[in-house]
Amino acid sequence: MNRLLKPLVGTAFALVGLVFFGQPTEVQAQAELMWLDVGDYHYRYASTGTEPSITRPPFRARVKYWPGIYAREGGTHVRSRHYIGVRDFTDENGQPWPFKVARAGPRVFDLGEHFALPMELIGKFDKPDVFVDGFQSFSRPTVLTRVDPSIPSDRMIVRGAHSNVGITWEEKIYAFSNPYHDDYHIREMTWTNTGNVDADEEIELPDQTANEMMLSFAAKEHLWGPRGVTGAGVSGTMWDYVGDGKEPLGKWEGIRATLGWIGNGTNVSFLNRLGGPIWRGGRGNANYRITEGDSIGRLGGAYMLTRAILHADTSPSDPTNDPGQPRSTGFHRGGDSISNPSFGDAEQMADTYHFMHPDLSYAEYGNPGTDGHFFPHEADRSAPPEPAGPFDDESWYERMGAQTDVSRMRSGGMVPWFAFGPYTLAPGESVSMVWIEGMHGLNRDVSVAVGKAYKDSGYDDTLPLTYNGQAHTKNRWVLGTRDSIYQMIRRATANWESGYNIPHPPLPPRVFNVQSGSDQIVLSWDTFANANHTGFEIWRTRNFYEGNVDDRWEYQLIATLGAEAREYADADVVRGISYFYYIQSVGQVNSDGTGMTPTGSVLKSSRYYTQTYDPAFLKRPPGGVMSDVRVVPNPYVLEADQNIRFPDQQDKLAFFEIPGECTIQIFSELGESIFTIEHTDGTGDEFWNLTTESNQVITSGIYFAVITDLQTGEKIIKKFVIIR
Known part of the structure; x- marks a missing residue:
């Protein structure tokens, strides 16, 4: 969402x-x-x-x-x-x-x-x-x-x-x-x-x-x-x-x-x-x-x-x-x-x-x-x-x-x-x-x-x-x-005939945090007081939370961790790609066949308890000088090959090399205010989904981004073109 x-x-x-x-x-x-x-x-x-x-x-x-x-x-x-x-x-x-x-x-x-x-x-x-x-x-x-x-x-x-x-x-x-x-x-x-x-x-x-x-x-x-x-x-x-x-x-x-x-x-x-x-x-x-x-x-x-x-x-x-x-x-x-x-x-x-x-x-x-x-x-x-x-x-x-x-x-x-x-x-x-x-x-x-x-x-x-x-x-x-x-x-x-006495998987993590960084994405979690797991598995995909067509929509198992683990740093990530995760608690080998539940298999907590629906991605360190700020892609062409846009989202524009704390104001060619972004996470990246403040998709035209460094007050204006 x-x-x-x-x-x-x-x-x-x-x-x-x-x-x-x-x-x-x-x-x-x-x-x-x-x-x-x-x-x-x-x-x-x-x-x-x-x-x-x-x-x-x-x-x-x-x-x-x-x-x-x-x-x-x-x-x-x-x-x-x-x-x-x-x-x-x-x-x-x-x-x-x-x-x-x-x-x-x-x-x-x-x-x-x-x-x-x-x-x-x-x-x-x-x-x-x-x-x-x-x-x-x-x-x-x-x-x-x-x-x-x-x-x-x-x-x-x-x-x-x-x-x-x-x-x-x-x-x-x-x-x-x-x-x-x-x-x-x-x-x-x-x-x-x-x-x-x-x-x-x-x-x-x-x-x-x-x-x-x-x-x-x-x-x-x-x-x-x-x-x-x-x-x-x-x-x-x-x-x-x-x-x-x-x-x-x-x-x-x-x-x-x-x-x-x-x-x-x-x-x-x-x-x-x-x-x-x-x-x-x-x-x-x-x-x-x-x-x-x-x-x-x-x-x-x-x-x-x-x-x-x-x-x-x-x-x-x-x-x-x-x-x-x-x-x-x-x-x-x-x-x-x-x-x-x-x-x-x-x-x-x-x-x-x-x-x-x-x-x-x-x-x-x-x-x-x-x-x-x-x-x-x-x-x-x-x-x-x-x-x-x-x-x-x-x-x-x-x-x-x-x-x-x-x-x-x-x-x-x-x-x-x-x-x-x-x-x-x-x-x-x-x-x-x-x-x-x-x-x-x-x-x-x-x-x-x-x-x-x-x-x-x-x-x-x-x-x-x-x-x-x-x-x-x-x-x-x-x-x-x-x-x-x-x-x-x-x-x-x-x-039903058993009185709902089928075996339960281990409890999922109580909290699951995914934090984007400049060189890695850090995952951390906490557990319930009565957690009954033997370890954890971390799964990841890219571009869409459903999975990626090139990967046949399969999530990849990227880490198998012990019961005491509470953090994992994912450094095997590529800049410009969005990543989605879920973590599963792993239980004991099941020996309870109630409800025709197969024995000999390991039960895991449901992915839906910890599935992420929003992307995490590598972020640049804050830009050094305002003249390095770039708008990507520019021009934005809807009919262009998906690989030269962002593969995870059709309507997506990036602002790279921006100050760690800045305001990005977007205006039409006529000077109408379209959207304002308050960028405060200390990184050099920010993204915009090409919509107005009222969540309307913008039309083709020439637009201007006014970027103001909140620490120094310095401003720069960048022009970009949208072609739909």
Whole structure:
């Protein structure tokens, strides 16, 4: 994040005041947003229980990333929905409703139907602080509500809400940094018939039974890959479902889950879009999602996402798992009125309830079946029927790789959903459910090697591509990420069944400081009082914090240090290059196999606790005489080769050989003040990102820099040219 903006951010994203139109006019409420991002799976949660698509900041950002370090180049745009439906309901005003549905999402928080309870972000230990040259460095601000060493996970979100149908829901969401369990979050949710239909503590409906309550979840998720296949990036998602009894599952037996991946819906006719092959580069800026050197063909979207059910109560009086839940599964189009019934519209609420209920028909889709499950599945409707075979058979990969109907990928694809119930809850009764959400895919080195070979082959979908002794077609490599999803679900299940007793990695450093110098970059750190490490590893990359295309995006291990080390001087650095770091605490060899955690391996603290997102670089000693001051590059030409600009940032201008303490005032040719830099770090370097004081990018033209030595008062004027 831009250091100039950080002092202004604070906790601004933790609590956001909102007024939504289309809701009751007196509703003016707050929605809280919190991230769970301690492992590779990053997800932003809202206090109202849904992650809607809202066009204005700070909600505009994609809310789901894997791996989280690559958040600038892709991510998942989520429009999620949460519905609570009941029959024969009488509201607090005495008005009867044959069907009543309280919804949250897909495009608003629906604060007139769900009334959020206080939301908490709880840490097992304090948030580590990371500094680069004295400034806090982070991808997004994190403010813990409190620290509780007794929680089973690294971080936990607690949230809940009352609803206007008298049902109160509460949820705990667990995130782990154990590297074998950091690709998913586990969600425990309970719905109770409290009779509270609004935000206050008064119970309006203390005696009402919730008849045939249906609980439904749906999410239209645009799986994004970097730009390169289409100008706007890859964003069409294909969906499959397992566990509805419609097909033999083999080793997947007992799993109930949706699977989503980037499908082959594209206007680019010369390649198959599965996996998001990148065939053209960006313009040298990571914010464009890819850089201009990133056109080797790597697979920018070779991953899958899942929602998998671990447990659903049989009834309010029987908390054992009901393997027949969810009772309804299927899909719908994102714009259907059933996904967004108007507030107070009884007919639309009836349609939505009918769609959720396994025994009721919905006119547009027809009765989904006697058991409530749509079949064929969405993915099957887009793929050829042959070769047929069990879900875990090789035939599945062949059919999905040969997707024929690309029209179903329009506007990001269809919306998968599942519904639980019907449950009848007397006052005070509850039901609970546990499920996971997560993502997994090809490692970066595999996606690079396979994608490059695919591009070099002329985009041949039939050619086996070899990596590490295995040969598959490009599509088979991509769809093979399903095997990682299977392993993730099994591990998550084992974790939950163990009571979350999986082994924990050692604690990360409490503070991590990176300080640029004139001949080296010095890294120092401190530890928690109860630290349990055996040593440290320091990792580094250059130019972009995601990694560098020339290094295949891999960080390099530059130091292995003992348990007592607290400082490291990195002298193997080159002037003019930006460097990014993270440090990991190293633990003992793991001997605890709980949760299917492999034994014999060494657990390390998560990189995300100490990752730097701002560059460190060598700085010159202060200049000796003002006449040596230089502006580089001059002229600045946007279309020039990236190597004769700064490779880490598209818009970057340097002032070299300046006094250690000086003011740099930048003016236009007409004498307008553009930007002022207070340089006080005692070095001879300063950089400017070519923006005005109001953070607007400057235009082409002639500019002047007035540099004033704060010690002597001496001034010098330097002219430079910007060509865009």
